[in-house]
Amino acid sequence: MLTNSLVELDRQHLVHPVSSFRGHEARGVRVLRSAKGATVTDTEGRELLDGFAGLWCVNAGYGHESVVEAAADQMRKLPYATGYFDLGAEAPIRLAAELAERSPGDLNHIYFSLGGSDAVDSTIRFIRYYWHAKGQPQRDQFISVEQGYHGSTSMAAGLTALPGFHEGFGIPYQWQHKISSHYAYRNPAQSAEEIVAASVAELRAKVSEIGEDKVAAFYVEPIQGSGGILVPPKGWMKAMRDVCAELEILFVADEVITAFGRTGPLFACEDEGIVPDLMTTAKGLTSGYVPMGAVFMRNHVYETIADGAGAKAVGHGFTYSAHPVSAAVALEVLYLYEGGLLENGRKAGARLMAGLETLRDHPLVGDVRGRGMLAAVELVTDKEKKTPLPASVQPATRLFDRAWEQGLIVRSFPQGIFGYAPPLCCTEAEIDAIVERTRTVLDQTL
C-alpha cells in the first residue's frame, strides 16, 4: 500500500536524474528503504547486494554510526557557516588541510563544491581566471576525451562527450573540443603503446588545429566511468600529462569516481605517479552520506589567481561552498578509509577482478576490465566480431531487471556493459556473490 502510493506520487511529481521521463513513468520507481554495509533493502523487504555503491559513491558502505554522529554533532554545534566575509568553520579548514597533506604533489589549495558537476564547472571558471591573470585571455578553448563524462551542469556538460547529454541541449559549445577515447577493447588493431602514441599524436594535432596559444586545459578521467568503464593502457595518463606540460596547457584530472579508494589508493593519479594542475573529486569524499565535491589546485594555479585578483574578490563561490556538515562527514569518512577500508577495498578489488575474469569463458562475455573496485564486463553476441548485444535485449533495463531479480544491483550500460563499483567494505562472500549472480544473469540472457 505504502509502496503503491509512493510509486504514484513519484510518477506524478518527482523528476528523476538522467532518465527517460516516459520510460520511467511506465516502469515506476523502486523505493529503497534502508541499507547496511553493502546491502540495501527496498520497501517490500527485498534485500539487494549493492554492486554499484549507489552511484559509485558510497565507498565506505552504508550505516556507519560514526558518520551519522559526526553529522549530528556538527549540526548541533554549528549547522552552517559561510566562507564569505572572511568567516569559516573548523571542519572545512581541517578537511582542506588533511586532503592537501595526502594529495599528490603540491595540490595544496582546495575549494569545496556541492558535487562533481559543479566542481568541474568551478575548474573551468578558475582556469579562465588563471589565463586572464597570466595576460593570456585568448586561452579559452578546452579539450576532453570522447566517451568522457564530466557532469551535466551547463559548462561541465560540454566537456562530457556522451551524446545523450548534448542532444536537444545545444551542446557542445564552440570552445569545447574532443580527442578519441583510448577504449582498448574496441581498438583491436592497436597495442597499448600504439594507443598511447595515437592519443599523444591526436592531442598534439588538436592543439595545433585550435592554435597553441588558444588552448586553456585538457581534461581526463583516470578511468572513463560513465562512458563504459574504459581503462587506459599503463602510461597513457603520464604521456598525456607530459604533452600538456610541454605545450603549457593545464592538465585536469577528474577523479570524481576514481578518488577515495575506488582504484586502490586514495587518488588514482597515484597509480601513475602524476600530479595534475587541478583535480576534481566528489562522491567518495563524503561516501554519498551528504553532498560535497572538491577542486584541488596546485600552488602555481592558486598563486596566479591570487596575484591576478590582488585586493579584488575572485567572483566564484556558492552559499554552500565548504559546508561544515559535509566537511565533518568527509573527515570521519577519511578516518574510516584509513582505518581499514582502503586496505579491505584493495583486497576485495583483487578478488572482484579475479572473479570477473572467470566469466571470460561465458559465450556472451567479450571483455573484462577494471582496476581495484571499479570493473566492467562487456557483453557481445559474437566474440570474434565483438558484436554488441542487439537493441531487442534492451541491455540497460532488461539486464538491470534480471540482476535485480537475483538480488544484485549493477549498472547496466545501454551498449551492453555491466559496471561494478561495490563499497570498499565488501566481504569475500559478497564479492563472490556479485560474480555468481552475474553468471546467473548471463545464463538467463543466452
Ligand code: PLP
Ligand atoms: N565527473 C565525473 C568523472 C563523474 O563520473 C561525475 C558523475 O558521475 C561527475 C563529474 C559529476 O558529478 P555529480 O553527479 O556529483 O555532479
